[in-house]
Amino acid sequence: MSTENLREIIFDTETTGLRHENGDRIIEIGAIELLNKYPTGKYFHMYINPDGKDVHPDAERVHGISNAFLADKPKFKDILDDFLEFFSCGVLIAHNASFDMGFINSELKRIGETVISHDRVFDTLQLARRKHPMVPNSLDALCGRYGIDNSHREKHGALLDAELLAEVYIELLGGKQASLVLEQDDNDSNVYSDSGSADTGDISNLKRPKALPSRLSAEDLKRHNEFIETLGENAVWKKISV
Numbered sequence: 179m180s181t182e183n184l185r186e187i188i189f190d191t192e193t194t195g196l197r198h199e200n201g202d203r204i205i206e207i208g209a210i211e212l213l214n215k216y217p218t219g220k221y222f223h224m225y226i227n228p229d230g231k232d233v234h235p236d237a238e239r240v241h242g243i244s245n246a247f248l249a250d251k252p253k254f255k256d257i258l259d260d261f262l263e264f265f266s267c268g269v270l271i272a273h274n275a276s277f278d279m280g281f282i283n284s285e286l287k288r289i290g291e292t293v294i295s296h297d298r299v300f301d302t303l304q305l306a307r308r309k310h311p312m313v314p315n316s317l318d319a320l321c322g323r324y325g326i327d328n329s330h331r332e333k334h335g336a337l338l339d340a341e342l343l344a345e346v347y348i349e350l351l352g353g354k355q356a357s358l359v360l361e362q363d364d365n366d367s368n369v370y371s372d373s374g375s376a377d378t379g380d381i382s383n384l385k386r387p388k389a390l391p392s393r394l395s396a397e398d399l400k401r402h403n404e405f406i407e408t409l410g411e412n413a414v415w416k417k418i419s420v
Contacts, residue, residue: 185268186212186300188347189222190339191278192241195234198284203228204254205243207282208337209264210344210405215351217344219401222264223337227251242333254285262291270294273317273343275301302343305350317342324349327411341409 189209195202205228211220227248238244254261272278283293306315310323317339321328326345331338 184214186215186271187265187268188212188271188340188344189265189278190272190336190343191281192243192334192336193237193281194228194231195237198281201231202234202281203231204281204285205233205248205251206241206336207261208335208340210337210340211264211268212344215348217402217405219403219405220264221337221340221405222260224257224260225251226257227253229253240334255289258289258291265294268298269300270298271300271302271343271347273301273306273339273346274303275299302347302350306346309350317346320346320349327409345409 187209189207191204191208192206193202193204204226206225207222209222211218225243225248227250233243233245233248270279279294279296279299286293303315306320313319318328318331320326321331321342324346326342326349328342331342
């Protein structure tokens with residue numbers, strides 16, 4: 179299959195506590211868009227009023243988000259349209275994805291919306307555990323393993339963690355070469371489609387005699403470069419030209 183226009187959303191959430199089934203709520207969502215493994219510069223970031231659910235002190239020590247800070251923020255139902263617009267298509271990628279998806283689907287159920295199918299979700303923690311068994315595979319541990327600068331991560335934050343996870347994700351796939359359309363050996367092709375499922379087939383006959391012109395506008399490139407400048411000095415994106 180062609181990998182042209184493969185959209186992936188790297189995302190993270192912060193919450194009032196650890197158990198959505200006990201009433202804990204999302205208080206922050208951060209996500210960035212990748213197109214064919216490159217960041218487009220488009221992102222989603224919202225703080226969310228947990229609608230009467232207090233932030234647990236242990237959770238606040240992790241992310242630093244207080245009840246007072248959230249008091250004037252919109253509720254989940256108020257950001258629903260923007261959320262659905264950004265998350266409506268593509269593969270959703272998170273670290274320990276069952277945690278984040280449990281909270282997101284709990285919020286959707288609470289307001290009578292259709293939940294997101296797990297078929298669209300890819301868990302980088304499971305990939306990391308297969309690639310690096312018997313060692314720590316937290317986001318911080320993976321940043322250290324791959325030389326990704328996370329020195330500015332004094333506390334957890336959904337958008338910052340999504341940015342770091344995007345770099346980790348590329349490294350887990352094999353580094354910057356994973357962002358290229360690679361030649362496959364015979365019929366050994368295994369790539370994720372927009373639905374999150376795996377398609378297989380021989381792509382050897384799909385090479386174009388002439389590369390297509392870039393679909394990125396000058397504004398897209400400007401936003402992409404502005405986004406890259408917010409990352410650490412050792413960010414893998416700074417080693418890849420667009």
